[in-house]
Amino acid sequence: MEKKDIKVGLVGLGTVGLGVAKVLSSNSDLIAKRVTPISLKRIVDKNVTVAKEKAVEIGYSADIVTDDFNDILNDAEISVVVELIGGIHPAYEFIKSALLAGKNVVTANKDLMASLGGELLHIAEEQGRDLMFEASVAGGIPILHALKECLSGNKIQKIMGIVNGTTNFILTQMSQTGADFASCLAEAQELGYAEADPTNDIEGFDAARKVAILASIAFNSRVIDTDVYVEGISNIQDIDIKYARELGYGIKMLGIAKEDNGEIEARVHPALIPLQHPLASVNDSFNAVFVTGDAVGDTMFYGRGAGELPTASAVVGDIMESARNICQEVTGRIACTCFEDKRIKHMDETISKYYIRLAVMDDPGVLSRITKAFGDNKVSLSSVMQKGHNNKQGDAAQIVLITHTVLEANVQKALKEAQALDCLYEIKSLIRVEKR
Amino acid sequence: MEKKDIKVGLVGLGTVGLGVAKVLSSNSDLIAKRVTPISLKRIVDKNVTVAKEKAVEIGYSADIVTDDFNDILNDAEISVVVELIGGIHPAYEFIKSALLAGKNVVTANKDLMASLGGELLHIAEEQGRDLMFEASVAGGIPILHALKECLSGNKIQKIMGIVNGTTNFILTQMSQTGADFASCLAEAQELGYAEADPTNDIEGFDAARKVAILASIAFNSRVIDTDVYVEGISNIQDIDIKYARELGYGIKMLGIAKEDNGEIEARVHPALIPLQHPLASVNDSFNAVFVTGDAVGDTMFYGRGAGELPTASAVVGDIMESARNICQEVTGRIACTCFEDKRIKHMDETISKYYIRLAVMDDPGVLSRITKAFGDNKVSLSSVMQKGHNNKQGDAAQIVLITHTVLEANVQKALKEAQALDCLYEIKSLIRVEKR
Numbered sequence: 001m002e003k004k005d006i007k008v009g010l011v012g013l014g015t016v017g018l019g020v021a022k023v024l025s026s027n028s029d030l031i032a033k034r035v036t037p038i039s040l041k042r043i044v045d046k047n048v049t050v051a052k053e054k055a056v057e058i059g060y061s062a063d064i065v066t067d068d069f070n071d072i073l074n075d076a077e078i079s080v081v082v083e084l085i086g087g088i089h090p091a092y093e094f095i096k097s098a099l100l101a102g103k104n105v106v107t108a109n110k111d112l113m114a115s116l117g118g119e120l121l122h123i124a125e126e127q128g129r130d131l132m133f134e135a136s137v138a139g140g141i142p143i144l145h146a147l148k149e150c151l152s153g154n155k156i157q158k159i160m161g162i163v164n165g166t167t168n169f170i171l172t173q174m175s176q177t178g179a180d181f182a183s184c185l186a187e188a189q190e191l192g193y194a195e196a197d198p199t200n201d202i203e204g205f206d207a208a209r210k211v212a213i214l215a216s217i218a219f220n221s222r223v224i225d226t227d228v229y230v231e232g233i234s235n236i237q238d239i240d241i242k243y244a245r246e247l248g249y250g251i252k253m254l255g256i257a258k259e260d261n262g263e264i265e266a267r268v269h270p271a272l273i274p275l276q277h278p279l280a281s282v283n284d285s286f287n288a289v290f291v292t293g294d295a296v297g298d299t300m301f302y303g304r305g306a307g308e309l310p311t312a313s314a315v316v317g318d319i320m321e322s323a324r325n326i327c328q329e330v331t332g333r334i335a336c337t338c339f340e341d342k343r344i345k346h347m348d349e350t351i352s353k354y355y356i357r358l359a360v361m362d363d364p365g366v367l368s369r370i371t372k373a374f375g376d377n378k379v380s381l382s383s384v385m386q387k388g389h390n391n392k393q394g395d396a397a398q399i400v401l402i403t404h405t406v407l408e409a410n411v412q413k414a415l416k417e418a419q420a421l422d423c424l425y426e427i428k429s430l431i432r433v434e435k436r
Numbered sequence: 437m438e439k440k441d442i443k444v445g446l447v448g449l450g451t452v453g454l455g456v457a458k459v460l461s462s463n464s465d466l467i468a469k470r471v472t473p474i475s476l477k478r479i480v481d482k483n484v485t486v487a488k489e490k491a492v493e494i495g496y497s498a499d500i501v502t503d504d505f506n507d508i509l510n511d512a513e514i515s516v517v518v519e520l521i522g523g524i525h526p527a528y529e530f531i532k533s534a535l536l537a538g539k540n541v542v543t544a545n546k547d548l549m550a551s552l553g554g555e556l557l558h559i560a561e562e563q564g565r566d567l568m569f570e571a572s573v574a575g576g577i578p579i580l581h582a583l584k585e586c587l588s589g590n591k592i593q594k595i596m597g598i599v600n601g602t603t604n605f606i607l608t609q610m611s612q613t614g615a616d617f618a619s620c621l622a623e624a625q626e627l628g629y630a631e632a633d634p635t636n637d638i639e640g641f642d643a644a645r646k647v648a649i650l651a652s653i654a655f656n657s658r659v660i661d662t663d664v665y666v667e668g669i670s671n672i673q674d675i676d677i678k679y680a681r682e683l684g685y686g687i688k689m690l691g692i693a694k695e696d697n698g699e700i701e702a703r704v705h706p707a708l709i710p711l712q713h714p715l716a717s718v719n720d721s722f723n724a725v726f727v728t729g730d731a732v733g734d735t736m737f738y739g740r741g742a743g744e745l746p747t748a749s750a751v752v753g754d755i756m757e758s759a760r761n762i763c764q765e766v767t768g769r770i771a772c773t774c775f776e777d778k779r780i781k782h783m784d785e786t787i788s789k790y791y792i793r794l795a796v797m798d799d800p801g802v803l804s805r806i807t808k809a810f811g812d813n814k815v816s817l818s819s820v821m822q823k824g825h826n827n828k829q830g831d832a833a834q835i836v837l838i839t840h841t842v843l844e845a846n847v848q849k850a851l852k853e854a855q856a857l858d859c860l861y862e863i864k865s866l867i868r869v870e871k872r
Contacts, residue, residue, distance in 0.1 A: 027590070030656075134586065142586030145585065149578075150578030150753045153467065153752030154463070281714065294462075295455070295576070296750075297743075298740070299740075300737075301737055302714060302735060302736035312731055313590055313732035314586070317587060319589075328766045335437070
């Protein structure tokens with residue numbers, strides 16, 4: 001392979017951008033030997049003063065920092081543009097114009113790829129250029145490459161991922177300390193694992209974007225963020241974590257994508273998972289993606305899902321791959337992989353097991369009236385446990401039910417019927433149970 | 437990309453060969469859409485009669501089976517040769533002649549790649565052809581691709597792998613049932629997890645080949661199988677597994693490769709590993725490779741390390757990648773990655789923590805005499821435990837020592853000195869302790 005000097009333009013010198021600049025500099029010898037010399041020629045950041053300081057601190061000249069994206073766009077020497085500003089606008093415009101100008105693009109932008117990714121990938125394809133986004137899902141874990149290339153001989157059947165570090169940290173804390181959601185969230189915020197407004201993470205929107213990207217690649221059919229069913233973890237009670245553990249389960253926030261009979265299921269919600277499942281011991285802010293393929297069986301990819309250097313690892317890996325493609329004149333080597341158009345199931349049509357905790361009247365006969373509501377709706381139960389029976393007469397008792405694998409629609413109907421009974425005070429929890 | 441019909445010649449219709457034939461057939465539509473049409477044109481097997489039966493059973497014509505490798509070599513239409521016979525000869529001759537004939541090669545042959553891989557990779561490079569061997573390490577887990585491409589922005593610091601399913605199965609059984617090595621080995625043999633002559637697996641030779649391949653790629657410097665220090669698991673006692681657990685450790689057979697100051701360490705031996713380490717919960721015949729890079733931090737890749745379809749998944753992934761390279765006229769896209777020549781450390785020069793179990797005279801003063809031998813040799817101890825003190829006077833007591841991180845040479849010297857003491861009956865166990 002004839003080596004060329006590859007020049008990179010970086011947009012956004014935030015946490016990840018700084019990480020990328022550091023890795024390109026500290027490992028430049030290794031990168032040159034492994035692929036080809038790659039150097040950072042230009043950094044665009046809206047806050048030029050701060051960016052100049054940061055650039056100089058890690059050994060770059062202040063001169064390469066600018067606030068004008070055109071300084072990258074119009075520089076014919078720059079062949080790889082790295083977009084790390086996040087969000088939809090102006091990232092979309094930057095990437096689109098870079099591709100149209102014949103540049104290759106590397107991005108970590110999950111918001112953008114999970115919404116307008118299809119359009120951008122088609123532009124890249126038409127231009128014969130790379131648009132790579134490994135860092136957009138699970139940080140440093142090379143899961144997108146694994147799905148696109150190494151595992152591509154497989155019909156992928158299911159993906160289950162812990163793809164949000166904030167919620168995994170909170171659930172790990174709740175599980176290990178017995179503390180409640182609010183105090184674990186506060187701790188996560190203190191430690192910088194959760195943002196001041198944590199909605200995106202704890203309500204599952206961040207994970208939904210990653211699930212959309214994973215599902216699109218795994219099933220070769222476009223899934224966007226709003227296609228993904230989302231349920232957050234803010235209703236998870238410490239008592240549910242305790243009961244789950246008694247039953248041999250942990251509670252994890254999972255992103256799930258399945259293909260069944262040519263239809264796709266994509267959902268994000270907390271779930272009970274057996275304690276001996278490899279995902280159950282993925283703790284703290286670590287991420288992991290569990291992939292089941294028809295040939296490979298079960299595999300898991302584990303690592304840091306965020307952070308300066310782990311995410312930079314994925315970005316630099318993409319830059320190096322694009323650089324190799326440039327040297328070998330095969331940019332756009334792997335085009336958009338969505339060549340199918342599969343229907344996405346409504347949540348009502350999905351099947352699962354369910355953990356259900358109810359507050360009921362502590363009276364004989366209550367159990368049979370409630371379980372009848374489930375039976376009438378074809379929801380068969382695999383276990384029924386009464387908790388807290390030692391209350392005073394008339395007090396609320398807790399019933400924990402585990403269903404067999406049943407249709408979501410039927411569970412919802414059963415709960416509606418049960419709710420109409422005077423002996424059911426409250427549906428405390430409804431959490432899906434995943435096996436594999 | 438202009439798609440071409442890619443014709444494959446398969447050598448060896450054993451377990452993995454059959455899996456590859458199955459996957460190429462069952463997922464042919466998906467493979468054609470994801471990359472390009474790929475079909476199996478010729479199968480070479482020395483037992484033609486059986487191979488024809490097997491081929492027909494999975495839907496191929498008996499006519500494609502032959503016992504003459506020249507039928508592949510001289511077929512200009514066949515551009516990818518898949519070698520799955522294992523062993524050094526004639527696999528070496530087949531691969532070499534295929535490359536020299538301008539064909540691309542995919543192999544799962546760890547014995548060959550860990551010994552003569554360097555030579556074959558150089559021939560491939562000169563010929564501008566692919567020589568891919570993802571399946572040679574950890575079956576379906578795409579670890580070689582991850583190291584060569586996705587993680588290539590990282591200086592890899594350490595690899596720790598459970599890369600032999602047989603020994604992992606045996607140690608898991610010993611740990612879960614409390615049974616001894618011999619009976620767990622017998623069970624593994626009954627279940628087909630261990631061969632009639634299990635030497636290669638239980639003495640670590642199989643793992644050593646995988647470590648050699650992993651180290652060569654991770655550190656860009658050739659390491660061959662005989663460079664790897666090897667210690668088997670046949671001396672692991674059930675009592676050590678019990679004591680290790682009391683101390684918060686599991687015992688796993690690990691393949692370890694490290695780079696430190698431009699020098700390489702490569703070794704295979706049982707080791708204590710903290711129970712909360714992700715490798716500790718990799719059980720049964722599963723494999724996992726834990727990789728630490730300077731940017732990505734800790735990552736782990738988990739899955740089936742052997743078996744018909746998991747290994748076929750890796751082989752077919754390689755075939756598809758080579759097929760893409762053929763269509764894009766970039767075969768040999770990633771050449772041999774060993775561009776350095778690093779020294780490999782002698783085992784004496786390595787450092788580690790150690791778990792040491794000694795049978796000693798049950799007498800006051802013994803402990804101080806023995807620990808003095810360690811102190812005199814700069815081996816500092818982090819814990820000393822006396823076990824089985826309730827014996828009769830003069831009986832052997834057990835002492836379990838855990839050292840701080842110390843030089844292997846010093847531990848060996850200390851043990852030699854201690855062994856000369858009349859109060860030390862026997863060195864029962866010496867097992868390294870790994871942290872990260």
